[in-house]
Amino acid sequence: MGITIKEVAREAGVSVATVSRVINDSGPVNEATRRRVERAARALRYVPHGAARSLITSKTITLGVLLPDLFGEFFSEVIRGIDQRAQRDGYHILVSSSHRKKSDIEAALQAMSGRVDGLLVMSPDLSIDALQANLPEALPVVLLNCEVKGMQYDTLNIDNFGGALAMSRHLLALGHERIAFVRGASGNHDADERLRGYRVATQEAGMWEAALELDGDFSQASGHEAVRQALAMSPRPSALFAANDAMAIGALSALREAGVDVPGEVAVTGFDDIPISKYLSPPLTTVRVGISELGAQATARLIEAVEENGNRTKRKETAPTHLVVRRSCGMHPENSP
Amino acid sequence: MGITIKEVAREAGVSVATVSRVINDSGPVNEATRRRVERAARALRYVPHGAARSLITSKTITLGVLLPDLFGEFFSEVIRGIDQRAQRDGYHILVSSSHRKKSDIEAALQAMSGRVDGLLVMSPDLSIDALQANLPEALPVVLLNCEVKGMQYDTLNIDNFGGALAMSRHLLALGHERIAFVRGASGNHDADERLRGYRVATQEAGMWEAALELDGDFSQASGHEAVRQALAMSPRPSALFAANDAMAIGALSALREAGVDVPGEVAVTGFDDIPISKYLSPPLTTVRVGISELGAQATARLIEAVEENGNRTKRKETAPTHLVVRRSCGMHPENSP
DNA sequence: TGATAGGATGTAAACGTTTACAGTGGCTTG
DNA sequence: CAAGCCACTGTAAACGTTTACATCCTATCA
Incomplete structure (x- = not known):
């Protein structure tokens, strides 16, 4: 359908090989010839056929x-x-x-x-x-x-592991003793590693407890749901670390609905540092991933x-x-x- | 580098044409032959070369x-x-x-x-x-x-126009008389149309005022900034319609920082209905776009x-x-x- | 039985490039 | 002046497919 190298060659009065050399800047070609070919190509709006090229060059x-x-x-x-x-x-x-x-x-x-x-x-x-x-x-x-x-x-x-470890330690350093964790989607590699970071840090500090691990799947809705469970626990966790920011957002919204102050009563943190995190209220503490x-x-x-x-x-x-x-x-x- | 149709043909003891017919299910081919070819192709892990195909079929x-x-x-x-x-x-x-x-x-x-x-x-x-x-x-x-x-x-x-029109009318119907609008990026088609919807609705109601249109560029930061300007006006607008949700989020965050209640003192709305909108506090009224x-x-x-x-x-x-x-x-x- | 149709298969041309190879001709060098 | 080199250019093969056409064979029909 389109213009082929042959037509450019004819137009410029040279062989296809020369046109090819001009197009790809391979091999020597006389300056005047080069200009003639370039002009012809431009005039005809020639665009090399990708498939043909791929075929020969692989x-x-x-x-x-x-x-x-x-x-x-x-x-x-x-x-x-x-x-x-x-x-x-x-x-x-x-x-x-x-x-x-x-x-x-x-x-x-x-x-x-x-x-x-x-x-x-x-x-x-x-x-x-x-x-x-x-x-x-x-x-x-x-x-x-x-x-x-x-x-x-x-x-x-x-x-993921290092980030979750750092975040967990950060919360521990702030004095939190009961830190709930909202897990990511099951079977997901990121989710597993983040969980591992949380576990290592809390176990290290002797603060790990199975009940503090809550189900989640990375969606806002699951963060929202996790908060319902967390609030039902007693004693209530003083911090909630969500495996990603979306769940932290869901959690924040649920806490507000329940009238629980963040960070006054419960601290909330996420993972990913998506752009909105900075604009949430309160602005979200999280782990940045480039x-x-x-x-x-x-x-x-x-x-x-x-x-x-x-x-x-x-x-x-x-x-x-x-x-x-x-x-x-x-x-x-x-x-x- | 890879296996070609020729090798499959040899393996199956037929010609390349037959292999092609089997692969593309074009033309008649004997059932037994077909099976032989399919077996050979599978055994050799044959994958047709896309470029060659494109070349001939264009x-x-x-x-x-x-x-x-x-x-x-x-x-x-x-x-x-x-x-x-x-x-x-x-x-x-x-x-x-x-x-x-x-x-x-x-x-x-x-x-x-x-x-x-x-x-x-x-x-x-x-x-x-x-x-x-x-x-x-x-x-x-x-x-x-x-x-x-x-x-x-x-x-x-x-x-965009219809959505902005509907949103503006909605705010007017709620009794708002001073509705500020945060514009989108200048030169952007969506931004222009949304602005036009806002203008038509407010002018229709006799509520349009140049000062109520604030600059923005679709970023959270610009929504945040727009609020600073809106709060400085007097009388203060009672509603703020941002040309997209990201700016509405920025606005929400700035209002909270300033201690202004939403929607009590100022109503805020956006455009796009991005997934988080539902989880903001308060949940964002917006325009859904599929x-x-x-x-x-x-x-x-x-x-x-x-x-x-x-x-x-x-x-x-x-x-x-x-x-x-x-x-x-x-x-x-x-x-x- | 001979003609005919059509199913199954093969042969080879075509698609638009790149590139190895083979010329050209002009210049330098011995 | 012959030989060689170099810059430039053309010819043609190759890449891996699809497909028009030709061929062969078998079955059907008059």
Whole structure:
């Protein structure tokens, strides 16, 4: 349908090889000829046919991104980071989101196969067995925020454990003795690690108690519900650490409905530091995760893997998190470390 | 690098044509042969080479999605809608986001050209002149939430005007006489239309006043700032309508800091109905926009345009919005229409 | 029995590039 | 002046598919 290199060649009075050399700036070409070709290409609005190019070079300059069924800001941020980094190096991104079931993932994998030079997989819910089976083994892969088994894949994780540990210790340092924890979605890697951080810190201090762990699934609604349970306990917990900000927001709303003062009667903290956290009342103490940086870093790794096709050694990396202290924990931010 | 159709053919003891017929289920093939081919393909883990396919069929089964520099939930939601709809029909999506400048768009357009069967463009900030110049004129395009000029493109817009009109009238009906409005980002189509709805409603009621329009840019921070100005006015407005929820959240936080009761002293409303709105305190009265449905609908239109390649007549459509009444406007939700 | 139809399969051209290789011609060098 | 080099350009093969066309075979029908 479109203009082909042949027509440009004819228009410019040269061979297709020369046009190709001009377009890709490969091989020597006389200055006058180059200008003639460029003019012809522009006049005809020539755009190289991507598929034909890919066929011969066996490069697609496209990165596949496989995402779970992600809601809210997290999704946007991670994509932003990925896309910006990819654009910088001239890569496109082919995204496929909303995968819950194993069969979904397999289908998506199949479909992407052959259309991408590398794959970025984020799937905190699923194990990666499904990958093994459905992937051309030559395809570079970077795992983002997945549970890792061996050293067969490059992986990048958030320091969920460290962040939860720091937050729990922070609350303990403030003198809280009964700290309730609202768990994230079950089977989710992030959720598990955050829980682990909470447990280690509270057990260390001798303050752990099974009843203080409440169910949640990362949704605002589940945070709301968890508060109902927490308020029914006696003695009532003096602090509530939600495994993400969305649940902390739900908790805050439930506490207000119940007429419980935050942080006066109960301290509340979250995890993620989504942009609104700062504007809640009281502003939420939480753990900051550089989400878009995470995406960008993973992408950088993937591009690296794609370009130096040699057998790089796989690496596991962890992106740092840090505590951001606002009012909801009861501490005056100015006193924050 | 991978397994080709030839190797499958050899393995199965047939010609490549037969393998192709089996893979695509085109043309007749004996049942026994079919099974032999399928077995061979599975054994070799054969995956057709996408580029080669595209080259010959001149279809990429990929849709390009061009997005502005979008933050927050809006982005996620629209992508979710697009991706789910695209997956349903077997299309991939190639996304390119974070475009502010005209040159960015042009570059992205060039890059996508030839790699997609159709293009979904969302760019409320920019005019579409840039499109005209850089697009293969044969490429189907659907404009999402863009300012429209003629009838040369299919377009899909949110009923920003209607929503803002309804919200303004709602506040007027509650007896508010001084309703401040926090504008969205300047030059943004959505922002303009929402402002227009506010103006028409207030002027209709004889309550419009230039000073009641406050600057904003859709960010929480700008909502926060707008409140400072609103509180300095005298008489003070009794209601504040922010052009989106993020600004309403910023406003809520500033009002609380200033010790102003919502909705007792000032009613606050937003626009978008992002998921957290329900969990704010007080829960936010806002205008609901089916964001992911919007994305899905636009995608459906694009696929339609791609598949029946004939010269369809372009359509302009508007997605409805509706008022969702919660506590922040002072009206008890149960009384809502 | 011979003609005919049509199911099953194979052959080879085409899609639009890139690139190895083979020329050209002009210039330098011995 | 021959030889060699270099900058420039063209020719044609290759990439992995799909598909029009040709071929073969078997079954049906007059």
